[in-house]
Amino acid sequence: MVNGELVLEGLTKTYGDHAAVDRLDLRVEAGEFFSILGPSGCGKSTTLKIVGGFVSPTSGRVFIDGNDVTCLPPNRRSVNTVFQNYALFPFLTVRQNVAFGLRRARVGKRELIRRVDEVLELVQLSTFGHRNPSELSGGQQQRVALARALVLRPDVLLLDEPLSALDAKMRRQLQVELKELHREVGTTFVYITHDQEEAMTMSDRIAVLQNGRLEQVGAPSEVYERPQTLFVTQFMGISNMLHATVLPANAGWVARIGDAEFAMAGSPPVSGTVQLSIRPERVRLGGAGSAGALSGVIVDVSYVGAATHYRVAFEAGMTLQAAVPNDGVHSVRNIGERVSVDLSPEDFRLIGEQQLAEAPANDTDVVSVG
Amino acid sequence: MTTDSKRKGIRLPRPLAIFVWAYMVWNLLPVVAAMAFSFNATRSRSQWQGFSTQWWSGTPLSLFDNEEYTAALKHSLELAAMTTVISTVLGTLLALVVTRIRGVAKRPVNFILMIPIVTPELILAVGLYLSLTFITVWPFSVVELGTPAQVVGQVTYTVGFVVVIIRGRIAVLGDGLEAAARDLGAGPIAALVLVLFRLLMPAVLVGAMISFAFSIDNFVITQYLSSDSSTVSIPMYLYTNARGGNTTPALNALATVLVVTTLLAVALASLLYRWATRRESVASDVTGTVALSA
Structure with missing residues (x-):
């Protein structure tokens, strides 16, 4: 047929x-x-x-x-x-x-x-x-x-x-x-x-x-x-939206979010600040002391069955939503608990520009954390 | 348990209940009394003197044996039949067209449609009488006083009700089912006949019954547009003779015919509507319209 x-x-x-x-x-x-x-x-x-x-x-x-x-x-x-x-x-x-x-x-x-x-x-x-x-x-x-x-x-x-x-x-x-x-x-x-x-x-x-x-x-x-657009990002499920400052680098560019800097691949965006999005399931929570990550406080916990959704607040007034699967490996956390948040640059989507969407970065780690 | 709570739910205060019952009795009493006296054994229309059917049939003065009465009966039924058919057909077509009007014309058209319904009947009757008598251009010139003018006058009035009833039904139905028919391969005419007309049938029947009931009952328009004694309807006959001294309970029989036919038409409309829409899960407000206009 x-x-x-x-x-x-x-x-x-x-x-x-x-x-x-x-x-x-x-x-x-x-x-x-x-x-x-x-x-x-x-x-x-x-x-x-x-x-x-x-x-x-x-x-x-x-x-x-x-x-x-x-x-x-x-x-x-x-x-x-x-x-x-x-x-x-x-x-x-x-x-x-x-x-x-x-x-x-x-x-x-x-x-x-x-x-x-x-x-x-x-x-x-x-x-x-x-x-x-x-x-x-x-x-x-x-x-x-x-x-x-x-x-x-x-x-x-x-x-x-x-x-x-x-x-x-x-x-x-x-x-x-x-x-x-x-x-x-x-x-x-x-x-x-x-x-x-x-x-x-x-x-x-x-x-x-x-x-x-x-x-x-x-x-x-x-x-x-x-x-590829802000609308699609927000319409297709939950997304965290982050403002980042664009900094030059030797290869690719650096996105500065709050005190953290992330090495991004691809040609740098034209504007000085950009919007990045990241899905809640790509926001990984670690223990209070783990190195090389952003540090924040859990302000809300929603248990939704297959996963638990956390809202994590950071000092700069920024909040992130994280979805953690209830798979028996991850323990359930409480409001007020201090956690580290691990974000990988390749999980970021640059809103409004396509180069990142086409070719995700290869080198992954956070460059530095303030 | 459920009946208990139901009873508790809407318990009327006693004075209010008495008032409602009194109103019911007051409503029914004159009509029932008038109907009852058509079976009186004597000529009296105010003193009960035994049961008899002589005023209905059997003597030269009986309803069904006297030329004057049967002529009025016959003329009323003729008028009602013609008015019903014409206003139902015209009203249905008008409703179909009116619901498809979009844009600026919509409001004025709806307003003009309402004019015969909201105008005092007497004004409408006088207006029609003057138009038909003094305007010598077509179409006014061809409609002569008497049966043709009476039908035209009644239709002018009833068609508005038919439009309102059918338009309500169309609004309830929406255009989804017609669209579905087109989608499944029916041409525009087939969709109209197979689906829309079929669905409008209950409302069309209701419209017909309402037209019938109105026509049978109507006095003002019918009186104004009559010509000679051959165009006297039941209400006209009753009006001219009811207060005269030389009347008999046959007049009550005539009135009884009027009341019963009207009630039957309205009851039939309501029953037919319920029967024809029994498979529809969607409740519709057309029955409400019927109750109002009846």
């Missing part, structure tokens, strides 16, 4: 003088599980509606497998949508809902029955065919919506925050099911969500949107570990 390549070219949608989607270029490979991630109002839903054919773009084009579909109405695109609120027809049974699209396509009776049976089995609703949607749970209704879209074998399946109305446990379960389903049917999935964890769990690649603009696109690990 190679169908389902989706290309957006310079896609723009303006309402008055507000651009909901702003010159968006994207290429979704055939068969990919692709997520469009961003806060509400970032333009992800508008993008989906344009691809589905419900909103026509102000400018730009939409291609599916090389064919320009920008001007086709929704019923003439090989694209189907799983709507956020399911949008099941209340006056039809589950079977009739699933058969709705096949009937519109005038599929023969025997094939219709076979395909409906097949897809109901795929979503594990074989015994629910004669129920009304209102008699099903939220998760089951969601599966009917999936079956109804998948039965038409679309080239691209659009999913508009399909799990947002479900409780956390059901959401986890359906995330796993959706991934399996994607592997089984091989169709291109374009998944809209505002939940970065959900996007990372499920996707092959993620596009992060803000204010209608594409911030970054890449594999989950890439977007999480090498965010």
Whole structure:
């Protein structure tokens, strides 16, 4: 199966003088599980509606497998949508809902029955065919919506925050099911969500949107570990933001944070001060006396099950968040405890400049601690 | 346990309960009395002298045997049938168009739609009467006083209610289901017929019943736009004859027909609506609208 390549070219949608989607270029490979991630109002839903054919773009084009579909109405695109609120027809049974699209396509009776049976089995609703949607749970209704879209074998399946109305446990379960389903049917999935964890769990690649603009696109690990903008850094989970002074060095440059100096690789930034980010799980806590590290006091402890989150305050008014796994090796610490904090230069991300993100430093150690 | 706490929850103070019951009785008493006297054994409409159905049928003076009564009955039903069909069709179309209006026109259109509903009926009736009598340009010139004018007048009034009811339903439904139909391969017309009309049906039925009930009950507009004795409706007949000396309990029977038909129409509207939306988990406020307008 190679169908389902989706290309957006310079896609723009303006309402008055507000651009909901702003010159968006994207290429979704055939068969990919692709997520469009961003806060509400970032333009992800508008993008989906344009691809589905419900909103026509102000400018730009939409291609599916090389064919320009920008001007086709929704019923003439090989694209189907799983709507956020399911949008099941209340006056039809589950079977009739699933058969709705096949009937519109005038599929023969025997094939219709076979395909409906097949897809109901795929979503594990074989015994629910004669129920009304209102008699099903939220998760089951969601599966009917999936079956109804998948039965038409679309080239691209659009999913508009399909799990947002479900409780956390059901959401986890359906995330796993959706991934399996994607592997089984091989169709291109374009998944809209505002939940970065959900996007990372499920996707092959993620596009992060803000204010209608594409911030970054890449594999989950890439977007999480090498965010290219301040927005992506802060949106993809928790990040510590640090101000650093740029000092010259023989090789690379030196970042001065408070009293500590770190040897950084790559060409030095142009400006005198820069913003660095570091993930809480890369902030390592040591005993009170260990050498070669920053020294601070624990001001807050949050136990979150798999890990314990600490807030550590330093003398310069700076605080850092550290996530320490509860793996039996690390002991749980208390508020007020004095700790040393170990940071490696290669874990720093320079915000707004790309050279660090491309080539992390090789030499690691802290140059000096004041 | 649960019934106990329920009882404790909304216990009315005794004086308030008495007041409510008194109000109920006060509401029902005149209507029930008027209906009861249609079964009186004598000509009296104020003294009960035994049960009989003679004022309903059997004698030349009975409701169903007297030309004057049956003409009024027939004319009222004719008017109601025409008003119901026309205002339901027009109201549905109007509601579909009005809900799709965006931008600056939205507010003025909504306001103008409300005019027949908020204008005193008498003003509307006089206005219509003058327009139809003195304006000699189309379309005013073709509508003659009598049945055509009466239907036009009633529709002018009821169509606003139909629009309000159906627009409320459209607002509750949103455009998600229509979009889903388009997404699954239905063309614009198919989506409208297969999904939207199907979903609007309950509200359309309610609109029809409300139009019917209004038409049967209406006096002012129907009176103003009538022509001769062949265009006398039930309320008109009652108004002209109820206080005269030469009346019989057959008049009460006529009034009973009016009350019962109206109540049936409203009850039917409410039942149909509940039946047609029984599979929807979404609660809707259209039933509230029905209760209000009834």
